[in-house]
Amino acid sequence: MTRRSFIELLDDEAPADEFYERLRLAERDCADEGELEVLRQEFAVAMRVRSRMAWQRQHESELRALYETANDLTALRDVDAVLSAIVRRARQLLAADVGYLSLIDDERGDCYIRTTDGSQSAAFPALRLPLGTGVLGMVMDNATPYATDNYLADTGIVHLGHVDTATTEEGILAVLGVPLLLNGSVMGALLVANRSPRTFSHDEVALLGSLGAHAAVALENARLFEEARSAVRDLNEVNAEVRAYTESLELAASAHDRLADVLLQGGGVADVARVLADVLTGQVWVLDPDGHELAVAGGACGPGIPPDSAIEEALQTGHATEITMAPNDVRAVAVARAGSQHLATVVLGRGTPLRELDRRILERTVVVTGLLLMFQRTVAEAEERVRGELLDDLLSDPHRDPDTFRERARRYRADLDAPHIVIVARAHGVERHRGAGAAAELVTEHHGLAGLRGDDVVLVVPGNDPLGTAGGIISRLRNAVGNDVTAGVAGPAVGPQSIAECYREAQQCLGALLSLDRPGEIADARALGFARFLLGRTEETEVDDYLSRVLGPVLAYDARRGTKLTATLDAWFAVGGSLGAVGSRLHVHANTVAQRLERVSALLGDEWRRPDRALDVQLALRIWRMRQDQNRRRQP
Structure with missing residues (x-):
């Protein structure tokens, strides 16, 4: 078999043993000393070339690793993944058993292992070291690389018991660490370790330093990226807050303008309820202190009466309170009041709780509701007082200047010379002024008169049919006060004197009905017959x-x-x-x-x-x- 030359072995990237074997065989078989010397020189050159080629390949591998790390940094998505890749490449390029990266924890004043590769124990990756201890202490204190071929035996290092125990469990002996520098400050260290004694070369230190620089860049990029992302997030939150604030201002302005229009245009409680239901997108009930509906809006159906505790809390605090009646049914309760006087309860029902802006709009609406009710009450009381004074004078002394009575009545579009029905009514369980106010509103529509006489409400309205006319009036009065009304009726009466006489008859009929325990009924003299004499208040006339x-x-x-x-x-x-x-x-x-x-x-x-x-x-x-x-x- 032909022996391959050193050049052929180089070309095949043969292991070193084959070069030595080729030289040994030549020395055995060749007797010419000159040829052997030439062969030995070729061997020396081939080994240098081979070593240079191995170095070149290692350098190319290192450059490729650095290039890949740089690519990872340009496409930074997950800093933990980049750091893990750097530690893994460091371990592979330096043929180390373990690779790890440690960082300083500024809040706790120590350092911790962030990423490991090749670790076999559970304790080692969880290590935390005080600053100035271990290899980390040497690297961070001096901001330069540090290497030891036997960590446990190195007396130049500050040892800690729990660190040495974890190192022993991991089997680590040789350690090389390089600092992670950012703007001249040490932020941590990149380290590799072997489980057998080893001396690290300058090239290995330089290579690990290059990877450490990449790691520092990755950490800084991650910090900057997070700061930018946080800034964008903060900006989005600020924009959202600005938008929400702008929307709230527009909503509040809309509610204010619409409520002002209601007041300026002489609207009532029902108009206020419609504005509130529209602005806050809900159902609205406006209730009087006894729980009777004054107005509803927003498709409200069913009873809107909240628990007494919610009304009491709103009345005492002066602010809206919320209760959950059922899933997706939240009721906000606010009370319109004048001082300590309860004027009305406003209930807003919808599926979600109130925002602070919604609460302010509801409370402002309640104030407007209270103003309207107070205004209506003032107008009604003035109207009731003036009409009541006229009626009281007429009933007390109808013979005193009848023409003056007629003139005063004409101011209210009432014609005393036309046929009138006289009704004396008792509203049960209702404050008497409230009944008088409701009666005053009714007679205004009919161009009649109304007023209080003792506990009873007296109504004088145009008509020829006593029971028919009284039936319609009393039905509306019942709805207005929300309770039973008993009434005595007389008429028709023409002129002041006749009206006064019919008043006494109607009063007598009411007394008879109350004595007979017939609340809620209406009767005239014909219907009661002699009973009105026996049970009513009777005079000689x-x-x-x-x-x-x-x-x-x-x-x-x-x-x-x-x-x-x-x-x-x-x-x-x-x-x-x-x-x-x-x-x-x-x-x-x-x-x-x-x-x-x-x-x-x-x-x-x-x-x-x-x-x-x-x-x-x-x-x-x-x-x-x-x-x-x-x-x-x-x-x-």
């Missing part, structure tokens, strides 16, 4: 009116003709309706009695015989008889 209403035609006939129809009718009831018994009692024929009763039917109508009507007639006859007896006793 009212008795005269009653006699005139029930027996008036018969009494008038007797007075004109000198007949005895009234006495015949009284006797007929007294004997149980027997014509013969009446005739015997009055000393007339039964046919005469029959003729007289026919005349009574013509005057009173046939219904006087019906049981309910007959009872009224009998009561009237009893009163007539008592007066007859009284008159006879007064005669000398």
